[in-house]
Amino acid sequence: MRMGVMTLRNAVIAFFVILTAIVITKTDPGDRSPAASSGGGQRVVCSVSPQRPAEKGGRIVAAAQFRCDPPGPDGLTVTVRLQRNDGGTWVTVAQDTFVTNAAYTTREHSAAARTRQVGTACAAGTFRTHVEANVYDNRRNSGLSNASGERRNPC
Structure with a gap:
C-alpha cells in the first residue's frame, strides 16, 4: 500500500514538472508585457516586389508592390527608386518614400493599392x-531590399 501512494505522488510531481517545462518553453522571455501592436505577439512577414521599368504616358516609370501577412505591421516604409546604369554603376534618377501600416499592407487591399511608383521623362x-x-x-x-530586372530603352 505504501508503494502505491508513493507512485501516485511521484506521478503528480512529474505532471507538474512537465507542465511547468511546457509553459516556460512556450513563453517569450523578452515579452513580459502585452503587445501594443496590431500584429499581436507574432511577427508579421512582408515582401516587396519591384517591377521592371516601363513606359507610361511619355515617362519611364518604376513601380514596386508590397504585401504583408495579416493583420499587417505597425509601420511600413517603402522607398522606390528608378535607377539608370551609368558605366556599371546604378545611379538613382527618381525616388520617393511612402509610409503605410496595418491592413493597408495586406491582401485586404488590391494589388494596385499596394503598388507605389516613381518616374522621369523618357531617356x-x-x-x-x-x-x-x-x-x-x-x-x-x-x-x-530587392531590384528588378534591367530594361534597355523602355520608351
Whole structure:
C-alpha cells in the first residue's frame, strides 16, 4: 500500500514538472508585457516586389508592390527608386518614400493599392527598379531590399 501512494505522488510531481517545462518553453522571455501592436505577439512577414521599368504616358516609370501577412505591421516604409546604369554603376534618377501600416499592407487591399511608383521623362539607357522597405512591428525593425530586372530603352 505504501508503494502505491508513493507512485501516485511521484506521478503528480512529474505532471507538474512537465507542465511547468511546457509553459516556460512556450513563453517569450523578452515579452513580459502585452503587445501594443496590431500584429499581436507574432511577427508579421512582408515582401516587396519591384517591377521592371516601363513606359507610361511619355515617362519611364518604376513601380514596386508590397504585401504583408495579416493583420499587417505597425509601420511600413517603402522607398522606390528608378535607377539608370551609368558605366556599371546604378545611379538613382527618381525616388520617393511612402509610409503605410496595418491592413493597408495586406491582401485586404488590391494589388494596385499596394503598388507605389516613381518616374522621369523618357531617356535612352538601361534602367531598373530598386526598392527598400523597413518593417516596424512589435517594437522590432527589419529591412527588405530587392531590384528588378534591367530594361534597355523602355520608351
